[in-house]
Amino acid sequence: MKKINTATITWISWNNFGSLLQAFALQQILLKLGVRNKILCDKRFAIPKISLRKRIKKLKNIILRKNINPSDTMFTKFRKRFLQIDTTASYSTLNKRYDIFICGSDQIWSPYLKHEPYYYLRYFSKKKVAYAPSIGTCSFSEEYVKTILGDLRQFAHLSAREGKSASKLSAMSGLSITEVLDPTLLLDSSDWEKLLVQQDTTESYVLCYFLSPNQWYMDYVAQYAKKHHLSIKIFNTHKQYSDYAEAIPAGPCEFLSYINSAQIVFTDSYHASIFSILFRKKFFTFKRFVDDGDLDQNERIYNLFNHLGLQSYFIGMRDTATIDELPDIEYDSVEKTLSTLRLNSIQFLKQAISQ
Secondary structure, three states: OOOOOEEEEOOOOOOHHHHHHHHHHHHHHHOOOOOOOEEEEEHHHHOOOOHHHHHHHHHHHHHHOOOOOOHHHHHHHHHHHHHEEOOOOOOHHHHHHHOOOOOOOOOOOOOOOOOOHHHHOOOOOOEEOOOOOOOOOOOHHHHHHHHHHHOOOOOOEEEEEEEHHHHHHHHHHHHOOEEEEEEEEOOOOHHHEEEEOOOOOOOOOOEEOOOOOOOOHHHHHHHHHHHOOEEEEEEEHHHHHHOOOOOOOOHHHHHHHHHOOOOOOOOOOOHHHHHHHHHOOEEEOOOOOOOOOOOOOHHHHHHHHHHHOOOOEOOOOOHHHHHHHHOOOOOOHHHHHHHHHHHHHHHHHHHHHHO
């Protein structure tokens, strides 16, 4: 029987922990299902090309070892070691090489971004499957649906990461769209532990990963760390956080390792929340957006936490006083629910590949 060749289309060029880890997870699941898989390099098709002047400057810095962010080096090593990437830049060649094209599972379908046909597989002629692309919000318009409807009709199987978003898009488009898990949740903790690296500290610490510069985040964390006699470690996302702790360089493996070793995790990140759950950590997720406000992306966290019974651990600025009162998470119950959702999501993927 001929081996099926699949290609994944997602964000792969940005140095973002969640983006690369979800790409890794989907590739691993596809390989476990017995199909070949490569991730296409979106830099070749959808990422704006940097100017020749900037490329020369970047090359000089590399040669002279100047201005090199150690985190960038860690991301590069992760791609080379753990991801199977196809850098081909020809649609015609790719259409001949692969039997199925799968898009997902980051926020590639966000209505807040410029519509990019590449992430809707417009230029591919073979079977098309959407596995868990994120819309991220229920606040999308009829205009958004009209823009993407022609592309969606070309898919053999459609799914999305958030239930309410999937239901609304399904109702507005007339297409069947299944809710499935983010691929990082399709692997269990034992799979992720294989990527851990040894840390150079034995101290107990609060770990922070914040995507937005909200002062109330760090005001609360500083107070919590002092009260519980913990040090603070933070990933370098914004300069204003450097007043509270020294930023730690990290790629995806280091990101996982710091979460796994933390006493407690505070974050506003969807994927940091996921890995806190997978590693059974004490954690709290701060609300990065105002509910129903402009650019609100809270739905993706509400959706996951509602499934797992973790609603109380999604904390707004006015809710920080409740943190010390919340009980420890009953992870046995969480894992039981997650196991069922995992099986259903993998079954969707199996059927999408085989039918």
